[in-house]
Amino acid sequence: MATDTGDPLPRFPAGFLWGVSTSAHQIEGAAELRGPSVWDVFTAEPGRVKDGSTAAVACDHYHRYPEDVALLAGLGVNAYRFSVSWPRVASPGGLDFYDRLVDELCAAGVRPVPTLFHWDLPAGLDWLERDTAARFADHVTAVADRLGDRVTKWITLNEPAEHTLLGHALGAHAPGRRLLFDALPVAHHQLLAHGLAVRTLRAAGARDIGIANSHGPTWPASADPDDVAAAGFYDTLLNRLFAEPVLLGAYPDGLGELMPGDVAADLRVIAEPLDWYGVNYYAPTRVGAPLGTRSEFGGLAIPAELPFSIREIEGRALTDFGWPVVPEGLTELLCGFRDRYGDRLPPIVITENGCSYEGLDDQERIAYLDAHLRALHAALEAGVDVRGYFVWSLLDNFEWAEGYARRFGLVHVDHDTLERTPKASYRWFRDVLRAQG
Ligand code: FCB
Numbered sequence: 001m002a003t004d005t006g007d008p009l010p011r012f013p014a015g016f017l018w019g020v021s022t023s024a025h026q027i028e029g030a031a032e033l034r035g036p037s038v039w040d041v042f043t044a045e046p047g048r049v050k051d052g053s054t055a056a057v058a059c060d061h062y063h064r065y066p067e068d069v070a071l072l073a074g075l076g077v078n079a080y081r082f083s084v085s086w087p088r089v090a091s092p093g094g095l096d097f098y099d100r101l102v103d104e105l106c107a108a109g110v111r112p113v114p115t116l117f118h119w120d121l122p123a124g125l126d127w128l129e130r131d132t133a134a135r136f137a138d139h140v141t142a143v144a145d146r147l148g149d150r151v152t153k154w155i156t157l158n159e160p161a162e163h164t165l166l167g168h169a170l171g172a173h174a175p176g177r178r179l180l181f182d183a184l185p186v187a188h189h190q191l192l193a194h195g196l197a198v199r200t201l202r203a204a205g206a207r208d209i210g211i212a213n214s215h216g217p218t219w220p221a222s223a224d225p226d227d228v229a230a231a232g233f234y235d236t237l238l239n240r241l242f243a244e245p246v247l248l249g250a251y252p253d254g255l256g257e258l259m260p261g262d263v264a265a266d267l268r269v270i271a272e273p274l275d276w277y278g279v280n281y282y283a284p285t286r287v288g289a290p291l292g293t294r295s296e297f298g299g300l301a302i303p304a305e306l307p308f309s310i311r312e313i314e315g316r317a318l319t320d321f322g323w324p325v326v327p328e329g330l331t332e333l334l335c336g337f338r339d340r341y342g343d344r345l346p347p348i349v350i351t352e353n354g355c356s357y358e359g360l361d362d363q364e365r366i367a368y369l370d371a372h373l374r375a376l377h378a379a380l381e382a383g384v385d386v387r388g389y390f391v392w393s394l395l396d397n398f399e400w401a402e403g404y405a406r407r408f409g410l411v412h413v414d415h416d417t418l419e420r421t422p423k424a425s426y427r428w429f430r431d432v433l434r435a436q437g
Contacts, residue, residue, distance in 0.1 A: 008435060009370065009373050009374065009377070009432060009435070009436075010374070010377045011436065012377065012380070012389075012436055013380070013387075015387075016387065016388060016389070016436070017078060017079045017111075017349060017387055017388025017389070017390075018076075018077050018078055018079065018388070018389060018433050018436065019077045019078065019079035019080055019081055019111075019113065019388065019389070019390040019391070020072065020075070020077055020080060020081070020390055020391045020392075020393060020394040020410065021081040021082075021351060021352050021390040021391070021392045021393055021394075022061075022080075022081070022082050022083070022393050022394050022395065022397065023082070023083040023115065023118035023119070023120075023158065024082065024083045024084060024085035024088065024118060024120060025037065025039050025055050025058070025083075025085060025118065025119065025120040025398065026055065026058060026059075026393075026397040026398045026399070026400075027058050027059040027061040027068075027395055027397045027398070028055075028058055028059075028060075028061045028062045028085065028088075029055065029056060029057040029058040029059065029060040029061065029062050029063075030060070030062035030063065031054075031055065031056040031057075032056075033062070033088070033091065033093070033094075034085060034087045034088035034090075034091040034094055035087040035088075035090055035091050035122055035123070036087060036122075036123040037085070037086070037087045037120035037121055037122055037123055037174075038120070038121045038122075038123055038125075038167075038174040038175040039055065039119065039120050039174040039400075040054070040055075040056075040123065041123050041174065041175070042173070042174030042175060042176050043055065043174075045176070048174075048176060048401065049400075049401055049402075049403045050299075050401060050402055050403050050405060051402075051403035051404060051405050052403070053398070053403040053404055054398075055398040057418075058397060058398045059395050059396075059397055059398075059413050059418065060418050061395070062097060064418065064420075065097075065100070065101050065104060066104060067420065068394065068395065068420070069101070069104045069105055069108050069110065070108070071394065071411055071420065071422070071426075072105070072108065072110050072394065073108040073109070073110060074422075074430065075394075075410070075426060075429060075430050075433065076430050076433040076434060077110060077433065078109075078110065078111055079110065079111040079112075079113050079153070079388065079390070080105055080110050080111070080112060080113060080394075081113045081114075081115060081155065081212075081351060081390050082101070082112070082113075082114060082115070083114060083115040083116070083117070083118035083120075083158065084098050084114050084115070084116060084143055085120050086116075086117060086120060086121065086122050086136075086139050087120060087122040087123070089139055089142055089143060090122060090139070090142075095142065095143070095146045095147075098114070098143070098146070098147060099146060099147065102147055102150050102151060103150070106150055111152075111153065112147075112150065112151050112153075113151075113153045113154070113155060113390075114143070114147070114151060114154060114155065115155040115156075115157070115158050115212060116136075116139065116140050116143060116154065116155065116156055116157070116197055117136065117139075117156070117157050117158065117193070118157075118158040119158065119159075119162075119163050119167070119173070119174070119400075121174075121175075126175075127163075127164075127168065127185075127186040127189050127190055128168075128185055128186060128189070129189070130189055130192070130260065130261055132189055132193065133189050133190075133192040133193035133196055134196065136193040136196065136197060137193070137196040137197060137199075137200050140156075140196075140197045140200045140201060141200055141204070144200065144201055144204040144206065145204070148204050148205065148206065152206070152207070152208050153208040153209075153210075154201055154206055154208065154209045154210070155209075155210055155211060155212050155278060155351065156193075156194045156197040156198060156201075156209065156210075156211050157190060157193065157194050157197075157211055157212065158212045158280075158351075159212060159213065159214040159280060160187060160190035160191065160194070160213070160242055161187075161213065161214050161237075161238055161241070161242045162214055163186070163190065164183050164184075164186045164187045164190065165183070165237075165238075166300070166401075167186075168183035168186045169181070169183040170300070170301075170302075170303070172300055172301075172401055173400055173401055180303070180305070180306070181258075184255070184258050184259060185259065185260045187241060187242070187259075188259040188260060188261070188263070188266070189260075191242070191245050191246065191266075191270045192261075192266050192269060192270060194211055194246065194270065195266070195269035195270040195271070195272050196269060198272040198274065199269065199272055202272070207275065208275050208276075209274055209275050209276075210274055210275060210276040210277055210278045210346075210349060210351075211246060211274065211277065211278055212278035212279075212280055212351035212352065213242050213243060213246075213277070213278065213279065213280065214238070214279075214280040214281075214282075214352075215238065215239050215243070215279050215280070215281060215333055215337070216238065216239075216281060216282065216283055216284045216285055216329060216333060217284040217285075217329050217332045217333050217336065218231045218232075218234050218235040218238065218239070218284065218285050218286075218287055219231065219284050219285070219286045219287065219313070220232075220286075220287065220288070221286055221287060221288030221289075221311045222288065224288075224289070226288075226289035227287070227288040227289050229289070230287055230288055230289045230290070230307060230308040230309070231286075231287040231288070231308070233307055233308055234285065234287040234308045235287075236252050236253050236255070238285070240252040240253075241255060243277075243337070243341070245267055245270045245271065246270060246271060246274065246277075247271070247277070247341050247344045247345060248271070248341070248344055249267045249268065249270065249271030250267065251263070251267070273346075274346050275346060275347075276346050276347045276348065276349050276387060277345060277346050277347070277348050277349070278348075278349050278350075278351035279333070279334070279337075279348055279349070279350055279351065280350075280351055280352035280353070280392070281329070281330050281333060281350060281352070281353050281372075282323055282352075282353070282354075282355075283313075283323045283324050283325070283326055283329060284313065284324075284326050284329040284332070284333075285297070285310060286310070286311040286312065286313045287308050287309070287310060287311065288308070288309050288311050289308070289309065290304065290305075290306065290307055290308060290309050291304070291309045292304055295309040295310045295311070296310065297310040297322075298321050298322040298323050299321070299322060299402070313326065317364075319355040319356050319357060319364075319368070320355075320356045320357050320358060320406060320407070321355075321356045321402070321406055323355070323356075325355070325368055325371075327368075327371035327372045327374065327375040328375050328378075329375075330350075330353070330372055330375040330376055330379065331375045331376070331378045331379045331382070334348060334376075334379035334382075334384045334386065335379060335382050335384060337384075338382075338383065338384045347385040347386070347387045348384065348385065348386045348387065349386070349387050349388040349389070349390070350376060350386065350388065350389045350390060351390050352390060352391075352392040353369075353372050353389065353390070353391060353392060354368075354369070354391050354392035354393060354408050355368045355369075355408065356399070356406040356407055356408050357407065358407060359423075360412055360421060360423050360424065361423070361424045362423045362424055362425045363424065365410075365423070365424075365425040366424060366425050366428045369391060369425065369428075369429065370428075373389065373432070376389060391410060391429065392408055393408045393409050393410070394409060394410060394411060395409040395410075395411050395413050395420065396408065396409035396411070396412055396413040396415075397409065397413070409423070410422065410423055410425050410426040410429055411423065411426055
């Protein structure tokens with residue numbers, strides 16, 4: 001794999017946003033102090049989470065947030081991306097927690113960047129229902145009313161693609177449905193919720209709004225036309241389905257015909273102009289024609305009946321999660337977006353990038369982040385307007401269906417004692433931020 005060359009990183013522009021990301025369900029715990037989410041229901045079902053764990057305690061960030069904000073301050077980030085839990089906001093006193101957190105961040109000189117939905121839908125709500133989008137707008141109103149005097153930068157949704165695909169099409173995440181293409185309304189209703197959230201935030205005076213979508217280059221397994229077509233289809237599902245309604249006000253390749261409701265009217269809401277566009281990048285995907293059997297990617301089974309199969313990217317180091325390490329995929333992705341969307345693409349912020357590795361002396365993570373920052377800088381030099389970079393994640397946390405088995409943190413968390421210990425990568429990133437000034 002690419003190794004940290006030891007050379008200082010190139011300089012990023014003045015005013016660049018440097019941060020780390022987390023999400024509520026993955027770190028907060030204190031599950032008894034909020035209503036249940038679809039993730040609480042899902043993790044209670046035997047066999048759903050690999051190590052049988054739940055996020056009832058997670059990192060106990062709910063109680064230990066002052067310590068975690070001190071870790072952010074010690075790291076020297078100027079921004080922190082976290083999420084507000086919708087079921088907590090809807091519970092008595094729930095907003096008080098975010099009020100305290102935002103005050104603590106502001107006092108530490110770290111800019112709060114909340115995500116308004118990161119997969120923890122209140123139990124009983126359902127993205128197959130259109131009304132969930134309207135309910136989300138009410139949630140956004142409540143959060144903006146309470147935090148909008150101190151929060152100026154907002155993220156509507158995290159990865160509606162994964163929430164649709166893993167949660168509703170393949171059943172690997174909450175709410176555990178296996179609807180395959182019948183999950184498409186879930187994508188539409190989340191996109192509608194995004195557009196309604198932008199309108200709600202604007203009405204509340206917000207001027208700095210983005211979304212965090214997951215994207216990656218899609219590589220055909222070969223030049224065979226069937227592989228190329230399958231890869232094109234996968235690219236439409238992962239990248240274009242979630243970018244184009246937002247950026248262009250249109251669904252790609254006739255997919256709009258499969259969506260529920262008055263799609264043309266909804267697209268006008270979905271395409272509310274954004275101030276910036278968030279990209280979560282982990283790795284490219286190599287895709288080929290269906291194999292007639294199920295294929296696998298990072299522990300995820302891709303059913304045989306889908307019109308594509310996921311193939312191994314050969315010759316690359318893998319993270320503990322089995323994801324290939326391909327830093328230049330980030331340059332390719334960003335330049336590709338610039339070429340595809342031209343002046344319809346607002347400035348980009350990398351809202352997640354990171355890797356799972358064990359150990360406190362995590363040299364692989366340092367090499368991964370170093371190489372990805374160089375790849376990001378290459379995109380800047382190629383003329384892509386990138387304004388920020390957030391590492392996933394501050395803390396080792398509850399990694400969804402993988403439980404606590406995957407460690408993405410710059411800070412190690414002992415899941416028995418909840419003790420935090422900064423890893424080598426924490427000190428490395430701190431030094432990078434110091435050098436960047
Ligand atoms: C992303 C999620 C985030 C985390 C990382 C590893 O897809 O947004 O919550 O699980 O992957």
